Structures are given as structure tokens and as C-alpha cells.
Amino acid sequence: MNKSSKQSEQACPVCAFPDLEIFFEMLNVPVYCNLLCPEQQAARNCPRGDIKLAFCPQCGFITNVAFDPARLEYSQDYENSLHCSPRFQDYAQSLATRLLERHNLYDKDIIEIGCGKGDFLLLLCELGNNRGVGFDPSYVPQTDPSQAKQQVKFIQDFYSQRYANYQGELVCCRHTLEHIQNPKDLLKPLRQAIGDRLNTAVFFEVPNALHTFRHLAIWDIIYEHCCYFTPLSLAHTFSFCGFRIGELSEEFDGQFIGLEALPDQGEADSIDRQRSEVEQLASDVNTFASNFKHKVETWSSELKQIEDKGQRAVVWGAGSKGVTFLNVLNIQAPIEYVVDINPRKQGMYVAGTGQQIVSPQFLENYQPDVVLVMNPIYQSEIQQLTQSLGLNTEFMCV
Numbered sequence: 001m002n003k004s005s006k007q008s009e010q011a012c013p014v015c016a017f018p019d020l021e022i023f024f025e026m027l028n029v030p031v032y033c034n035l036l037c038p039e040q041q042a043a044r045n046c047p048r049g050d051i052k053l054a055f056c057p058q059c060g061f062i063t064n065v066a067f068d069p070a071r072l073e074y075s076q077d078y079e080n081s082l083h084c085s086p087r088f089q090d091y092a093q094s095l096a097t098r099l100l101e102r103h104n105l106y107d108k109d110i111i112e113i114g115c116g117k118g119d120f121l122l123l124l125c126e127l128g129n130n131r132g133v134g135f136d137p138s139y140v141p142q143t144d145p146s147q148a149k150q151q152v153k154f155i156q157d158f159y160s161q162r163y164a165n166y167q168g169e170l171v172c173c174r175h176t177l178e179h180i181q182n183p184k185d186l187l188k189p190l191r192q193a194i195g196d197r198l199n200t201a202v203f204f205e206v207p208n209a210l211h212t213f214r215h216l217a218i219w220d221i222i223y224e225h226c227c228y229f230t231p232l233s234l235a236h237t238f239s240f241c242g243f244r245i246g247e248l249s250e251e252f253d254g255q256f257i258g259l260e261a262l263p264d265q266g267e268a269d270s271i272d273r274q275r276s277e278v279e280q281l282a283s284d285v286n287t288f289a290s291n292f293k294h295k296v297e298t299w300s301s302e303l304k305q306i307e308d309k310g311q312r313a314v315v316w317g318a319g320s321k322g323v324t325f326l327n328v329l330n331i332q333a334p335i336e337y338v339v340d341i342n343p344r345k346q347g348m349y350v351a352g353t354g355q356q357i358v359s360p361q362f363l364e365n366y367q368p369d370v371v372l373v374m375n376p377i378y379q380s381e382i383q384q385l386t387q388s389l390g391l392n393t394e395f396m397c398v
């Protein structure tokens, strides 16, 4: 990890500004944070790739110019569902209710691109008695025959032009666009598929780059995310692809951006410049490499203290943040286990550093002194769970 200021010789995929400037590098990181790995040695020998983040001074878009999509394959072994968490379920429920009410989606057709295991699409269909079609190459057929499932169809594939015959009153897509090297490769075919059905509402949700680069949620930087959007650059991207922006909001304590849009008649050919916002982001980006380094050093010394005191620590959360935290700090022996409430992850191993992923109940015997919480938004739910297990531990949010 070092600060470098060099031209990438790549143009911005959103606005075509030439020569994006690389402002941050993190090399040789696991390419998958969310791939289930059943063997420790295989987890440690996982495929790796480089992150070289570049910033567009014209539209504010941030991208990994070293990203190679051929390294990633989203199969059924890919697991990034957050729906095991009550806090996340509450959020999904309130978001679904809001979308249904705002767009009057009752007895209608809904499409979800990148539906994962289908939890959110099923929720939209259950709450509004809607019909759904979900696209995701990592979809795993479920056996639970709930009523809504009769009305929902899953297609185990990437959404593309060949599925243009599927139409809906709402097209939603959550936590998918940031995985696509050129966001226009998804948005333009989608806009074409919508055609002149100008009432089709579109809702996209992505991680909020302001949270990562301004508020230093540095563990959110992962190889799987080749794009980092701020509210402004997300709006620019949609305008360039023929959409008119409606509601644009920061969600989930500022960790996500939600964008609602409608198809527009034409495409924007230039940016409605909001210079001050892009300039402020440029200054966040310029100081990011040194802020990152400082935060990593602080955590190294915290962990050293835990080790020196002979305390036992576990990481809570085997998602992107946990995997990045362990790999950036290169922690192996001092932390043996990572807790995750998702049963599909339990028994598997963390990519790169190789910790075993265990259930919360495992801690009853293990009795850690310190729980390192990877996302502060889940702290109270984690505290409740550990109290119910009779544990008396210290909590630290990374």
C-alpha cells in the first residue's frame, strides 16, 4: 500500500475524461471476499489481484484500473447475503415497503438484477402480491415452498439484452453495479430493454464511496468492487445512460446510496457540473492514502496490545470488511476465528488469512476477551447475542 500519483492511461468509463489518476494501491489481495472456501490451505492460496484506484476529476467516478473481470466468477459458492441479520432485515423491510408505496406496486411485475439468493425480491412480491423475475448467476435453488415463490421466477444468469422480453413496473438492482467494470455495460442495455415504457421505475443501491473515502470506512475496499460511486457520480452515470434521476438518498447510516430513476427520452451528453462536490471529493481522495496508512497502523498497535495482554480476540463478520481487515493487517495466528451468523459461511475459511468461520454459539466454549466488530451498525445486535450466550467481552468497532 503506498500513495502514488500517476496517470492510469485509461479513460473514465462514465464520462470519457482521459487519463484517470491513480491515488491508491493495494496489491495482491484475495479476489473474492465472499467465496465459500471449505479448506484452510486452499483459502490461504486463494487467487489474488491488484487494486489500483483511480479518480475522475470531471465526474467523480472512482474505479480500480487494475481490475480484471476474468479473475472473477460468480458461482453458487459465492455467498454475500446479509439477510441473516435482524438489523439488515429491518432495513430491507422498510426499503421494500417504501418502494411498493411510492410506485404503487401491488399485483405488478418486478425485475431484480443481481438478486443473490432472492430474499429482497421475495419480500417485494410477498408484501405487494407482486410477480417477480430475478437474475443472478450465484442463485441457489431453494426448497422452501412459500406462497410467494409460486409467483417468482429465478434465472441463474447475468441480466443481459437477451432477457429484454422480461419487463416490469419496477427494475431493482442492489449491490451489483459496483461489480461491473463499466457500469454502462449494464445500464445501456437495460435502458434499451425498457424502450418507450417510460413509467418503468428503476431503483439501484450501491455502497457509498463517501463513506469509504471521506469517512474512512477503509475495509470496504475489495477486489470485487471495481467501481466506487458517490451520490453525484452515480447520478452522472445514470444521466449518461438515458435515465432521469428522481430520489437520491444515503441509506443504512450513510453506508449505501439509493437511487430512483425513470427512463428519459434522450441521453445526457455532458455533465451538469457540480464542481464544488467533485473538488471536495478530489481532496478526500488526495489525503486518502495517508489516512489509510494511519488507520492501519493504529489497528496494528491495538492488536499488538491485545496480544501482549494475552487476550483472546475474535473478528465478528466474515463479509468483505472482515476479510479485508484480516488481510490488510495480515493477521493469522493472533486471531484464530471469525464469527458469522450466516450458517452457509460457518465451517468455511477466510480467503487469504485462513481463519475458520464459526457460529456465535462456538464462543460459549471459546470465551473471547475481545470481539472486533466489523460494522458498527450491527454492534447492538451482536452485544445482545453475546449477552444471551452469557459472554462478558469487550467490544471494539473497526
Ligand SMILES: [Zn+2]
Binding pocket: 012, 013, 014, 015, 016, 017, 056, 057, 058, 059, 060, 061
Ligand atoms: Zn468521469
